[in-house]
Amino acid sequence: MVDCHSVMKRLWEYLDGELPLEEAQGLREHLAVCARCYPQYQFQLAFLAALARAHAGPAASPRPEFARRLRAALAMVESSPSF
Ligand SMILES: [Zn+2]
Known part of the structure; x- marks a missing residue:
């Protein structure tokens, strides 16, 4: 069984579809039953x-640096004591 900590650590990879099938399945099962992780999953999904909508223009191209900084900012929020 996947624990909350590893779910939080892998959530972005899961959402990006970067996890191996077995791990993704484990996360999906955990999210379905965990009241602590599910809101976080919904938040990151939204x-x-x-x-994606912000980048939806025809000329838009992915900006990895921008995404990386956003993720770093979110990681800080996630690891804060109030979370
Ligand atoms: Zn959990």
Whole structure:
């Protein structure tokens, strides 16, 4: 069984579709039953959707540096004691 900590650590990779199938399955099962991780999953999903919309123009190209900084900022929020 996947624990909350490893779910949080892998959530971005899961959302990016970068996890191996077995691990993705484990995360999906955990998210389905965990009241602590699920809101975080929904938040990141909504965040990615907003990001995709912001980049949805025909001339838009992915900006890895921008995404990396956003993720770093989010990681700080996630690791803060109030979370
Ligand atoms: Zn959990």
